[in-house]
Amino acid sequence: MGRFVPCPMPCNCDKHKDSQIYQTTHIxxxxxxxxxxxxxxxxxxxPSLEHVAVANHQCLATLKGHSSYIFSLALAGKxxxxxxxxxxxxxxxxxxxxxxxxxxxxGSAVKSTTFINGKLITAHxxxxxxxxxxxxxxTNVSANVTSNSNSSVSAIAKLKLTATLPTGVxxxxxxxxxxxxxxxxxxxxxxxVHHVDAVAALAASADGxxxxxxxxxxxxxxxxxxDFRCVESVQAAHDDAINAVAASVDGSVYTGSxxxxxxxxxxxxxxxxHSLIATLEKHRSAVNAVALSTDGSMxxxxxxxxxxxxxxxxxxxxxxxxxxxxxxRKAILCLAVVAEVLxxxxxxxxxxxxxxxxxxxxxxLAVLEGHKCPVKCLVARLDRRCSEVDKxxxxxxxxxxxxxxxxxxxxxxxxxxxxxxx
Numbered sequence: 490m491g492r493f494v495p496c497p498m499p500c501n502c503d504k505h506k507d508s509q510i511y512q513t514t515h516i517x518x519x520x521x522x523x524x525x526x527x528x529x530x531x532x533x534x535x536p537s538l539e540h541v542a543v544a545n546h547q548c549l550a551t552l553k554g555h556s557s558y559i560f561s562l563a564l565a566g567k568x569x570x571x572x573x574x575x576x577x578x579x580x581x582x583x584x585x586x587x588x589x590x591x592x593x594x595x596g597s598a599v600k601s602t603t604f605i606n607g608k609l610i611t612a613h614x615x616x617x618x619x620x621x622x623x624x625x626x627x628t629n630v631s632a633n634v635t636s637n638s639n640s641s642v643s644a645i646a647k648l649k650l651t652a653t654l655p656t657g658v659x660x661x662x663x664x665x666x667x668x669x670x671x672x673x674x675x676x677x678x679x680x681x682v683h684h685v686d687a688v689a690a691l692a693a694s695a696d697g698x699x700x701x702x703x704x705x706x707x708x709x710x711x712x713x714x715x716d717f718r719c720v721e722s723v724q725a726a727h728d729d730a731i732n733a734v735a736a737s738v739d740g741s742v743y744t745g746s747x748x749x750x751x752x753x754x755x756x757x758x759x760x761x762x763h764s765l766i767a768t769l770e771k772h773r774s775a776v777n778a779v780a781l782s783t784d785g786s787m788x789x790x791x792x793x794x795x796x797x798x799x800x801x802x803x804x805x806x807x808x809x810x811x812x813x814x815x816x817x818r819k820a821i822l823c824l825a826v827v828a829e830v831l832x833x834x835x836x837x838x839x840x841x842x843x844x845x846x847x848x849x850x851x852x853x854l855a856v857l858e859g860h861k862c863p864v865k866c867l868v869a870r871l872d873r874r875c876s877e878v879d880k881x882x883x884x885x886x887x888x889x890x891x892x893x894x895x896x897x898x899x900x901x902x903x904x905x906x907x908x909x910x911x
Contacts, residue, residue, distance in 0.1 A: 514777050514822060515689070515705050515730035515747045532773065532796045538812035544842065544854035545908045549892075551859075552581055552902040554589035559896035562866045563602035565609055565623060568646045569868075571896055572599025572611055578621075580646045581902075583870070583892075589902070593621065593648035598687075605693040605700055606714055609648060612688035618654035618702055620717055623647075652717050654702075655682040659719050682719040684708065689731060695738040703744055705730035709754070711763070721762055726752065733778050737785035739806075741766065745776030751790055751800075753808065771798050771810055780824035780831070787811075787845070789831055791821025797833055801849070811849045816841055816856075825867040825893070830854075830909060832893050834864030840895050842907055857905050862898035869893045872906065887911045 557575040564570075569583045576595040581588065597615035604610070609621040624647045659682045679685055686706035693700055693714070700712040707730060711721040727746035735743045742754040742763065751769040756762065774793035781788055788800035788808050795817050800808040819836035826832075831843040831851075840857040872890040888910040896902050 514732055514820075515687075515775070532771065532794055532798070532813050535771065535796065535798065535810060535813040537815055538799060538849055538851045544844075544910070546842070546855045546857060547906045548857070548859055548903055549906050550904040552589045552904065553900070554579055554591075555900045555902075557900060558865065558898045559900060559902060560865055561599050561602040561611070562868045562894055562896050562902070563604050563609065564868050564870055564894075565604040565646075568623070569894060569902075570602055570609055570646075571866075571902055572602050573900075574598045576613070578602075578611065578648060580648075590645055592646055593650070595619065600687055600689050601691045603691040603693055603700075606697050608651070610691055610693075610700060612691050612702060614687040616684045616686060616688060616704070616706075618684075618688055618691070618700075618712075619650060620652040620654065621648040622651050624649055654712060654717055655680075655719055656717055681722040681724065682710070684710065686730070690734045692734045692736040692742070694736050694740075699736075701734050701736055701742055703731035703734045707731060707746075709734065709742070709744055709763075723754070723763060726754075729775075732776060735779045735781045735788075737781050738783075739785050741785070743779050743781070743788060745779045745790055745792075747775040749774060749776060749792070751776055751779060751788075767807055769800060769808055772796075774820075777820065777822050778824040780826045782826055782845075783828065789824050789826065791824050791833060793820040795819060795821065795835075797821055797824070797831075797843075799849070799851070814841075814843055814851055814853075816853055819863075822863060822865050823867045825869045827869040827871060827891060828889070830869065830891055830907070832867050832869050834867045834895055836863040838863060838897070840864055840867065840893065840905070842893065844909060854909060855907060857893070857895070857903075859903055860895065860897040860899055860901065864895050864897050866896040867893065 555573045557573045559571055559573050561572040569581045571579050576597050578593040579589045580592040597613040599611050601612040611619045626645050684704040684706055686704050688702050688704045690703050702710045707725050707727050709723040709726045713720050727748050729746050729748035731744050731746045733745035745751050749772050753767040754763040755766045772792040776790055776792045778791040786802045790798045797814040799811045801811040803809050817835040817837050821835055823834040829845050833841045838860045842855040844852045844854050870892055872892045888908050891907045893905040
């Protein structure tokens with residue numbers, strides 16, 4: 490396999506104010522009132538784990554078409570779906586070689602997107618969660634992409650709305666039960682199945698049986714994926730808005746909040762509800778993103794303090810700080826994990842690619858630059874078309890190839906190809 494040439498450096502552009510980030514991520518007053526996002530301390534008490542290595546990378550395409558901030562990305566089979574601040578959901582083939590097109594239009598910003606049991610799930614600023622069925626259509630779509638690849642596509646995805654959560658059944662069943670109401674604001678009550686502020690993030694359980702949602706209303710809710718009924722609500726799960734959630738293969742659920750904390754939730758044996766198992770405290774500012782390794786043994790958290798804290802599961806099953814990954818100049822806004830590779834997106838407009846080595850060592854393999862505004866969302870996958878492992882030929886090293894998709898507040902999605910040597 491031939492080596493990739495590095496992406497060109499980004500062109501000069503006008504500076505964008507950090508205030509854009511406040512429209513996408515809830516940051517507590519205590520962590521931002523006296524300092525900008527660029528001046529947060531980078532956890533000096535936590536040892537650094539990173540060292541520099543080299544991976545060849547290439548920007549395959551810049552997908553255009555959105556007319557507002559891109560808040561969320563999700564891979565669903567052969568499609569890449571993106572959600573934006575104007576409520577539009579767009580789709581593109583996941584190989585990144587074709588144009589984007591509108592798959593659905595909603596009336597509220599799409600804060601998070603995930604895929605579960607063949608359905609696309611979107612979380613919105615209007616406090617609702619929407620469930621979509623993906624329908625294939627054969628057609629030709631004109632190009633709207635900056636790339637050297639073929640600019641037409643013969644199959645597109647359209648989304649059909651099948652449910653809005655909470656469902657009508659959920660709402661009706663609890664409407665006349667006094668025990669179903671909780672106080673959400675002073676002098677205001679609402680049934681516990683409702684989120685009452687923006688739904689910030691979604692995560693599916695490893696077996697696909699449950700969907701977890703977290704909100705700026707400080708609650709976490711659990712939805713049964715068979716009928717999307719709300720089966721549990723953890724009210725006041727944090728002291729401030731919840732920005733992120735991740736579900737582990739062992740059943741643990743991790744939530745990250747503007748209160749600077751990460752909380753661990755799990756159903757104890759014989760119990761039907763989640764209990765607080767542990768509170769992880771190390772960040773000095775709002776936690777914006779959490780991500781787990783495939784086996785759930787490593788947790789990564791990103792915050793406005795510009796550091797990625799690496800948490801490792803100990804013999805007793807609890808998470809302990811292993812160290813921090815540094816290099817970003819502004820707040821960490823998003824994280825994505827695939828195999829041994831971790832990707833981080835930042836308000837500094839860059840994406841960094843990290844690989845875990847032996848022990849607790851991490852290599853920063855690449856810095857992907859090209860976005861003109863903060864990078865708000867990331868997804869990544871193994872590029873199976875050219876690596877499962879790539880064959881050694883012409884003197885090249887063995888390695889794996891990954892596709893990384895980054896969405897920014899510049900309205901663009903970039904598709905990157907990273908070749909990681911073994």
